[in-house]
Structure formats: C-alpha cells, structure tokens
Amino acid sequence: MSLTGTTTATGTEPAAWSDDPYADALRAGRGPLFLRRTDGWLLPLDVERWCSRADAADLSALHRCEGPVLDVGCGPGRLVAALAARGQRALGVDISEAAVERTLRHGGTALRRSVFDPLPGEGRWGTVLLVDGNIGIGGDPAGLLRRAGGLLARGGLIIAETAPVDIDERVDVRVDDGRGPRPSARGSHFPWARLGTPALLRHGRALGWLPVDQWEADGRPFVALRRSSARVTRQSAEHTNSAAVTSSQRSRNPSDDRPAYLS
Numbered sequence: 001m002s003l004t005g006t007t008t009a010t011g012t013e014p015a016a017w018s019d020d021p022y023a024d025a026l027r028a029g030r031g032p033l034f035l036r037r038t039d040g041w042l043l044p045l046d047v048e049r050w051c052s053r054a055d056a057a058d059l060s061a062l063h064r065c066e067g068p069v070l071d072v073g074c075g076p077g078r079l080v081a082a083l084a085a086r087g088q089r090a091l092g093v094d095i096s097e098a099a100v101e102r103t104l105r106h107g108g109t110a111l112r113r114s115v116f117d118p119l120p121g122e123g124r125w126g127t128v129l130l131v132d133g134n135i136g137i138g139g140d141p142a143g144l145l146r147r148a149g150g151l152l153a154r155g156g157l158i159i160a161e162t163a164p165v166d167i168d169e170r171v172d173v174r175v176d177d178g179r180g181p182r183p184s185a186r187g188s189h190f191p192w193a194r195l196g197t198p199a200l201l202r203h204g205r206a207l208g209w210l211p212v213d214q215w216e217a218d219g220r221p222f223v224a225l226r227r228s229s230a231r232v233t234r235q236s237a238e239h240t241n242s243a244a245v246t247s248s249q250r251s252r253n254p255s256d257d258r259p260a261y262l263s
Helices: 020-028 056-062 078-085 097-105 141-151 197-206 234-246
Strands: 034-037 042-044 069-072 090-094 110-112 125-130 152-161 168-176 190-195 209-217 220-227
Touching: 020 097, 020 168, 056 078, 056 209, 056 220, 069 078, 078 090, 090 097, 097 110, 125 141, 141 152, 141 197, 168 197, 190 197, 197 209, 197 220
Parallel strands: 069 090, 069 125, 090 110, 125 152
Antiparallel strands: 034 042, 034 168, 152 220, 168 190, 209 220
16 A cells, blocks of 8 residues: 555645656555655655555454545555455545556556545545555644544544554655656655554544554554544534645546445
C-alpha cells in the first residue's frame, strides 16, 4: 500500500506520489523505494509487501473492519482486493494513477483522489483504514483524524497502523529510489508524519477518539479508534469542508462519485 495522499488540509500538494520513482516501483512490483528527509535520512518503503497479497498482519486488521470500508492511500490495492474477495464493500483512494490501475487490475475498486477531496459516501463509511504509515498523510495527524471523522458514519471506526517505535515526528520528505533526485522530482518535498501508538492515542484523545483495540501482528502495531461522541463537532465539520474545498486535487474525477459503493 502506498503512503499516498500528500494533500494537506491547507490544500498544498506536490506531485511527488505521481512522479516516476513511485509509479515505476508499483508497476514493477518491487523497490528499492524510500522516503528521504531533507537531512538525507532514508525510510525504506516495503513495495514488495504492498504489491503482494494481504498477509496475516493485514488480515488481523481487515477482520476488525465494520461496514463499508474506505482505504485511504490504498496503493496497489491489496487490502481493497482482499475485502472484495470476502464480499465486503470497500473503496480505495489514492492520488497515484499507477496505484489505482493496479488496484483495479487485481479486483479492487479505487478512485484517483486525495483523502481531502470530496469523496463518495461522506458520513456513511463504517471503517476508515490508515495502514502502512498512512496516518502520516499531510504531516498533520489531527487534521487527518478530523477528516476521517467527517467520512465515517455515526459510531464508525478508524483502524490505523503506527510506527513500531515511540515517535511523534513531522518532517519534509520526498520519494526516492536510491539513485538520487530525478529532474521531475527535484524540489518535490512534502510534509509527512510518523507516529507511534502513544502519540496516536494522545492526538486521538484530544479529538474525542478513544482506543477500542490495540494489537501487534508480525511486528506491526495497530490501533482501532472510535469517537467518544459519534457526532462530528461544528469545528471539525468546518475544518473538513474547508480542506475539501481548498484541495489542489479537487474535482479531479468528479464523474467517479458513485454512491453505489455504499448501496
């Protein structure tokens, strides 16, 4: 799965996840691929696992999903395809054309869109998935949790995978294949966040999200969160609406808004 959706709540979104290194890796089904911080530090991205079938750790999260599922940053679509194979309604969203193409090819349903764009079925999803580090989208965990609250139905669930270390980090990164910057990707840094479980719980509690489950599978930690009050506050709703309107990706594929995903 990709760490995609680099749109932020303020609507700034470079094309990094659509640039060659990421698309090439997904089409090939293998890396190397990294997130490179501005200080040169590299975070390896597990492209081979993303492009494989859902593994036991993935299934431990999918078994906990409730109702129709929105997979944010679905990447090559292994989770969406696994849910579809089980007969569960699921939609992936990803800003990468290569990711969406691969998801569709493997039996999943996906839209080329940012999580901060207007999406089908807002306020009616049963579960929002933020797996493979996607809690880091936009470098603003609180903003992403607010957005998830606007997407979920009353009592809906967030299932997030956290970093396997105690970290709460905001950084600027770019996608890198280890061969140095390509001309098309120069300057395409974007904000990202890395959160361990304690940090996610702190951010969640501040917004009324309480843990209902925590577990680890194959060294990957997961948290399931539910709102203590199922109603989205006026402030959260205004934040969500603002993010959707200002997104640089708004209306990329307006004809794809098909509420049938939730029918």
